[in-house]
Amino acid sequence: MKTHVKALVVGGGAVGTSIAYHLARAGWQDVMLLERDELTSGSTWHAAGLLPLFNMSYATTHIHQYSVEFYKTLEEETGLDAGFFIVGNLRMAQSRARMDEFQLYAATAETCGVPHEFLTPDEIRARWPLVRTEDLQGALFHPTDGYINPADVTMAMARGARQRGVAIERRWQVDGYHWTGSDWHVTCSKMVEKGGNLVPSGEQVVITAEHVVTATGNHAQRTARLLGIRIPAIPVEHQYIVTEPDPALAAYREAGHPEHPVLRDADAKWYVREERGGWILGPYERNAPARFLHDVPDSFRADLFPLDLERIEAEYMSMIHRIPSSETVGLKDDFNGPICYTPDGNPLVGPAPGLRNMWLAEGFSFGITAAGGTGHYLAQMMVGGEAEIDMASLDPKRYGPWMTTEYAARKNEECYEHVYILHHPDEEREACRPLRTAPAYDRQKALGAQFGQVNGWERPNYYGPPDAPDSFDHDARSFRRGGWWQYAVDEARAIRQGVGLIDATAFAKHRVFGAGATAFLEWFTCNRLPKVGRINLTYALTAAGTTRTEYTIVREAEDEYYLVSAGAWAAYDQDYLLKAIEDWSTGSSGDWVGVHDVTTQRGVFAIAGPKTREVLNELVKDADPATVLSNKRFPWLSMRDIELGMCPVRAIRVAYTGELGWELHHSIEMQNYLWDQLMAAGEKHGLKPVGARAQNWLRMEKSYRAFGTELGRDATPLEADLPRFVDLSKPFHGKAAMEAKGIRSTCVTLLIDGPDDADPWGREALYDGYTRVGRLTSGGYSVHFGKSIGMGYVRPDLAVPGTRLKVQMQGRLWEAEIVPDSPYDPENAAIRKDG
Template sequence: MSDAQVIIIGGGAMGCSLLYHLVKEGWRDVLLLEKNDLTHGSTWHAAGLCTHFAHNAPIQELRATSVRLYRDILPEETGQSCGFHPSGAMRITRNPERMDEFRHVAGLSAFTGYPLDILTPERIVELHPLTQLDGLIGGIYEPDDGHVDPSLATNAMAQIAVQGGGTIKRYCPVRAIRREDSLWVVETEKGTFQAEHVVNAAGTWGFEIGQMMGVNVPSVPVLHQYLVTDKVEAVAERQAQGLPELPIIRDPEESWYVRQERDGLILGPYEREAQVWSPDGVPEEFGADLMPPDLDRVEHIIAAAMARIPALGEGGVKTVINGPITFSPDANPLIGPAHGVENAWLLTGSSMGVMEGGGAGKFLSHWMTHGAPPMDALAVDPRRFGKWADRDYRIAKAVECFGLQFGVHYPHEERPAGRDLRKSPLHDLMIERGAVMGAAYGWERPNWFADAPGAEAEETFRRANWFAPVGQECKAVAERVALADLSVFSKFEVTGPDAQLFVDQLGTNRAPKPGRIGLTHALTPTGGVLAEFSVAALSQTQAYLTSAAAAEEMDFDLLRARARGMDVEIVNRTEDLAVIGLMGPKSRDVLAALTDDDLGLWLSVQEITVAGVPVRALRVSYVGELGWELHVARDHAMALFETLETAGQPYDIGLYGAYAANAMRLEKGYRAWGSDLTTERSPLEAALGYLVRPAGRDFVGRDAMLARQGNAPWDMVLLEIEGGDVDPFHAHSLWQGARSVGVVTSGAYGHRTSKVLALAYLRDASARDGLSVEILGQRRAARIQDCAPYDPDNERMKQ
């Protein structure tokens, strides 16, 4: 018998939000343990900023939910204010690339329903009269933003949760956590407690609690300072005149924010070189404590802020706050299941714990209650980092994220910290041949190939220096033959008497027959796409599954969970095998010169020998050409690649990378997991009905998927977009006249078809004509494609 359904460890904004929302979901045996008092981590010293600005819809919804909770819901429930100030906020810039970023975020927000306004310099000074305009070219305004009292908000959530049946134990530090008889056992100074679920909401202490749970939590405390001024006459005069509170203002180029605090101001600088604090464990005695001020580190940022807002210099420094906040490797929170352990959850790692806490607790409570997240969780799922996210990685990325807190978020950005952690056996060969590498789930993979050694990709929202080389890579694939290093795939082997039954019940499609390849989508209980697997049936008792690199831990957890009660063994082969892509109309000629084995039909799998090397050959292509994926043991990969190169020289064999593959798959209308396929939409809503075989079968999410099809208007379409100097990438609003009717999930220029292409979801499936896509503030006509614009009958792959 357990003491609780769930134990939450940590009484900051995140933990109290989860307690509050689980009680709202109907959970009653919910226990929150706090080592000191509520808010005594980073919550109590937070500046309390709340924003709607975000680069993807799920993060924006976390933030918007927090605003609604603090501003409207909690005051109504408690009868007391949470200290929310609806001041609005703006971001200003002198950087044209930043204006592109602002326009992109504004376009996404038009779709999500949280409109943000692009500002002219004149409008900036109207909204914030204390601002000097020198050099500014524009900005973005967030009218519903504001700031909240973190302690009032956290305690309000705790109050309502306790009234609803939740329990809080203060000054109850956790000493040990273990799994025992399908329950979690948590030892504290005030006794031992058992629960079905345990949640790490420990914030600053998240890493240590993770170690107790047996879970890698890649978060690091980083010291952040802000200063509070004494009275500022210009602010006091506005108050005396009854004028509205000044909006929060951020200058991302100079890396600071300023907000009004009574008759003074708060200035928060983010230095480029962050100061990591206690990355291996917070001191035992640390509680609601601060570090001594260290303003010398940020003196240059303070000077820049005073130049922009001279009134800052009029008020003396009253208080300096210097305390730890936690950063994950990408500055997004860690929300969701922990890898490899049952009923263990993370709700930590947020550098914006108050800003995101209200929404984060609601997000996780929905996931725990309904078995699926309320929105696409890829940006927050803790399993987006694996065991490769070690101490050096988490520190390097935390420093980078802090320094780039206000960095421009480019659509194809590749940040340099924490690289070279996972390398395929072909890595050095790729570098020698001019590969410009990107990172995917810790792996290094070729994005594109440059002619000159040491080339780097331009960071821009517009066509970059890799546009023409990628076009040449696509030409090589279409006209001749080309090789690719595809080793980053996640790879799993399923063996045992129930292997075929397991695959048949895994997702929406039937198990392929032995020797054949199929594609199946595993669903959430609510019918959304949880995973996409390419399934190669090696025999009745053995199947080989591949999936996206970023899904490795998520998919391994999924496969093991779905295998319960079946006589199968599931092994993760991701590190063991390399994958070489051999694609193009001359690919058969190259391969046939190196093997006497039959090369099979389209969508077949065979174990063959190529130049004396055992190879698992999958005749499948994500780029729409005749080709093979050659799966080979790591030790043989380099020799096989070089042999294929030599055999391909008569055909002027080329190379292609991830950018070319993305462009070519869009010409075929192929969906990509993680962008086009997410838990938010079902395969039917993604227009993948030809891969759905529900008749006479039962699988998780089946009935929910079918019910959604009868009620939901969502429909995925492939669009050709009017040309321009900016190619679509993701999160662009789709319009029909003045009505926002959908959103782009991925896009690129198709070099084989000379078309600008994008996949998009219509939220009104009847909106078929008169469409346009807004890209960086420009509306461009869009036309739905009735079929794939490249080889719609798959004749090239069947050759």
């Protein structure tokens, strides 16, 4: 057994073996995989082996698509049949809303090149007469999809890994990790079977590894404890049953018909596929419990839980309804095993928080589908520094240190239940809420605020009627314009025409200070630093030259800075800041740099609109209050400490809406006082509280890029068409790589002549005629132009104002036109307005 390796992969399921294989294929010569039991002995062995391409996530769709294509090549390379049955995947819809969901997914699928077609009920019946269709609206069919034998594909990847030099060691358990400053010392125990359990034999080795990847599946909580971090990957029970042979199915096949596709009745919450002349039914029912919140018992190996048929009775009866011939067949076998989940259903893939060269690949609810692509893209990150797609949506640091075991367990149960519940783009799930609330939460709720959750924070999405009648559905959601849409329109107009107040407390906020702060930030960010009392927008890049984080930097003093970034990425940003300081310090003069996360100490209100000065002037305390907010004393893109009533405020003259406005950063304990003062002062000026959805529309009218949509790790700031925020006269981290990439695609803003009842969501494909040339990254409604608006990326030769393209929405191509950046107020007259 090797004791020195470049990369150690911990976990021998489908995900772990894929990672080991792809690291070797990417060129790493010294890779080893450890498995505490036998390969596939975790959730892999009892997985149903389905390969569902359907996913609303751009990154996850790429991962699933890679897996499907990769698995087809394994037999030729390794000589082992991976057990891939390409039968297609039929997703049936009982409702118009479900067909709308399929149409939105199809638009996302097209951006990734996933083949699909829509079928009518008559077309379904003609192809598969055993399926009842009279209550269906239609279906989405993936012809290249199907299912695979989980054990076979894992063994094929393991053989491929061995052929490429990977050492695979079974019956070794990791008991400890220690970072020496340059590599990991991993303490491992040899495991032996005793009384049916696996127990340490007493034999131990210490493996020195430059990199470690954990793919420990159901054992993720033990891994988290050994590493001293939190990993919100906790298993949930998943049941499926296998029926006896169905005579009607046998007759259908004997007549020469091909195997049925994998059948999914999303509205009935189940999947079904053929199995040895019968059927496998896999439901996603309510009340499936989380398991192994802390540890997997030594006695639990390749084991299962007792079946709970009562819990899946409704799903079983609906299968009989959909496939009437199944009513007379008996049950042959049943499975109820643990499948790992995360609170949002996406796996945790990427660098572990706070640790060097420690990589996580945990929380795979669709592990067989994701295994191949995860190995491929994680190997790109580890070997080349970054993946070709933006993996931020899967980053383990999207959950901060506020996340607890109880939160993960309850949210994972909810996520399991929601596998087949309609995935509205504007959905807000209820479990574990409210949890993180700013002081003004109750006041906002009393005004009709309807909240969304961002990094655990409750943030108003929009304000409905505060005393709504029972007939008003605050939660009215749709794949078109939901019940909230008109309220967001009114709020957006209030900011364009009057004044609005937005709670932005969820912003991530860090102070960077010390003798080395200025030199560090010069290296860390691509724009020039502001002067004292001024602000600037800038980006921190990856080593690959793409956008890692967006910051608004406020310079408080010569070596003191206040950094504001997206609220959803607080832990992500802090981890990168701390690691970057360590990297910079290694090659610098050694001047000290401090970082202080003040996110929970500072609240933020953004006030914007033509009447903003009138409202604030009611509250300003100054010897000459009438001039405090003038351009002369308080110019655009500057910062001042002011007093509003009895509240000291760090005011920043910037507005994400493109109107005259300020961000009011304040001590969190004074937030209710400040809210009350602003609302009272604004009453005679028509001040309206405004939610995040209206703000998102307004920022698109100004072509303001957002991190996580237009800005990410798959595009450089130059490709985002932001050269004004890149100072090429100075050296900075990632500069050479950014310049070497050139311009592969360009970010543009489009006005769209779409349907009367819908707007794009930012997941749609863009076409030049019938040729796909790009994709939207954001979408919504423009109150200024009275039509849909979107932002996205297209081929550079098409990124010219006036270019006519088409957007795929609801199964149709709609006319769109690329417009100049900042189509609303391109001269910034509103935001620079004096008074």
